[in-house]
Amino acid sequence: MRRLAHTSAGPVGSYTPRDAYSPYVVEQLRAAARSDVDQALRRLTLEGPMLLEQGQDPRVAGWDSDANVLWEIHRSRGMLTRQQLAQQVGQSLADEHSPGRLAPLLYPTSRDLFALLLLFCLESGMELEAARDLTSDCLKNPNRGYVQIEYLKRRRHGQEWNTIRVRDGSSNSPGGLLRLALRLTVAIRETTGSSALWQFRTKEGILTTGFSTSAVTHMARRFVSAHGISDESRPVELRLSRLRKTYKAAVYKVTGGRMSAFVQGHSPDVAAAHYANIPSLRDLHEQAVADGLQDAFNEARSPSVLTPEEEEHLIQRPIEAGQLLGVPPKEIGPLLSGASDLWLSSCRDFFDSPFGTKGKACPVSFFGCLGCGNAVITRRKLPAILAFLNHIEAERAKTPEAEWTARFGEARKQILRLILPKFSASDVLSAKAVAESLEPLLFLPSNLFGGL
Template identity: 45%
Template sequence: MAAGEDPLTGGWGRWENVLWYLDRHGPISRKELMSHRTRRPGMGPQRWDGRHFELHYGVFPSSEDMTALYLLLILTTGLEPESALELSVDCLKNPTRGYVEIEYVKRRRHGREANRMRLRDGGLGTPGGLIRLALRLTRRARAHAWNDSKTALWIYWHSNDVRIGGGVRHFRPRDIAVAFCERHDLRDEDGERLTVHLRRLRKTYKVEFYRITKGQLPLLARGHSKEVAASHYADIPALRPLHEAAVADGLSHALQEVVQLRVIPPQREAGLKQDTSAAAKELDVAPGEAKKLLDGEMDLWLSSCRDFFDSPFAATGQACPVPFWSCLDCSNAVITSRKLPAVLAYLDHLEDQRQAMPAGAFDLAHGRTRERILTQVLPAFPEPVLAEARAIAEATRPLENLPPLLGGIGSRQ
């Protein structure tokens, strides 16, 4: 285009001259272009035949160009399709430090209300960058647009009536999206031709935003009440796995908060043996039971038990029914240095299982137990005590000597 000149003097036989003319005078019809060919020598009939669209699209954006940017803007910002359709050329406000405000009109039952949304601004991957790209693509077209379309963001060359227009009255992205998907052979997860539903674009954005923020409803409710955000955007089948995972995590965290293991380091254990009343208070048992606990008379495999017949996993008076590793999830458990060899041996076994099992299956079966050993049990003991316990575990191999009646690992080897 920069190398072109007025085709009335330089001839219509050069592409750059035609582009020069389109830039300064606007679109021309195929009939008009071909009439110049017949009136002016040097323009063969084969040269421009069929190139009418290509020439215009070299200067002005097409409806598909604008539709692609329109859809991407909604999927990037979560704007309502109606609001995005009505954006104007001056919709960007207050750019500062990588952010910009987008001014839009939101339709409400009581009227039209102006709103602003603060979003990222920069490259083409940002909302501000997408709008600036649309403004650059339509800069030349805007000089030749219909009067009622000059201020609209979405304008393009209408090949049927050879005019530049768009905006709310003429831009129909719903229909154009069909041709766009066909041209680029876009498919859904079932391999069928992709169908674009404008009313679902905002929900698609909200779902992805909800996943990224890990279910933060206050963030999802921007522009809505929490009730509307929850019922319209969060309560959908696609997000059910996220909600179920959140409930499971919440229960797991609650269990970790409730179950605080009584881990007694050696120095504290020695002090409690000298003070039975303090031991009874700290262990929440009778003084006689406290002495038995500290002397090892109430030991199980991974821990001592404050009351084997008052388990949180069974009715009072019944023997504890859960496997031995559940001691680490039990409020009855008391762990002293005597139990460290068994704990370390069991941790080694868990690490072997962790290598052999899928990550998800291991986390479900043993993840919480392993985490509790690493974060609550071992840090309570000094390194010399841990080294001694590790040596005992390697020498005595407690896993192999576990009583079979306890359902331990030794019974399965």
């Protein structure tokens, strides 16, 4: 109902939020980022350490070896630059064994960590500003495949520390992605002494301790260009600030718009205005309206089924007839005594049918009561209903399926899903025995015999 209320209320204010990325774009982003991360893992955990083991002090073993130059890069904690190397060994060797090419075997690059940051935002839904400021001790209380992430939430009037609980363990989970980032940045963090999570080495040999807004924008453009990510043949304009909307939209769709699962980190009004009121969710909202109207229509067409306990309660307290059945207390007697009986139910008003004109007799077939809001079904009508169920099942064997479904399908569904589950197994068993012991004509409405 909150979805219907939000849809009918319209947008809050005049602000139109950015839309989420389409599933097609998201899959491209996810695949490209995962490719970059996998390459970084192989380079930093296998290729780099293997080459480093082969290296020796280049002052003794010579500078004409990648392994030896990498040894020196490691000794200098990543600070060796091509200019410094050129001063020692000349420009030719410095170009051939460039620290800019070799250092990424030991230290992550901005491209490596950008891919990890992108994947983390896609999988966790954390705001970009908060994700950029994560620290190396942000993982708290791991337990049974989940972990808490402590982060700094920036607000209009200040900052506060929050935590979210996310999946952990696999390299595709939010917790697992942060563990990968911790593994890849350990060498830089030991050098800088900073607790910032996203630390990398630039081509110029500078060890950075975070992503600036301009750096993220620049890397996003390079990422899209390098991987050829497009939407309808046009390059995607990648803004990491839209990834939270993309995550929220996916949650919204999976939960069918259930606001309690959607508002994490926001008030319901903010969640609705900024994350639910976006073009990519319009179809879901329109379907919610259609579903709501269909539910209301179905409810109007469904009979009221009284259990024996409810029937007894109304006999004792007819004043509650309006609340339970929507009829005046004086009308409860005929409904429960049988005076208002038709074949399969009692009828609130045979001359005020939702299928006909007020003042005229109900025009639908004798079993139309099973789809009528005027009908009231009690235990007394179970034998007739079960006899009718036997009849329509017998008709199924000798009637084309499409014809049988059109004539009896909805009635059968109402009996099996709405009516019989309201009664005890004992009541149904007794009614079945009665139905099987009587001739079918005895179940015709008594008013058909009035002229006999």
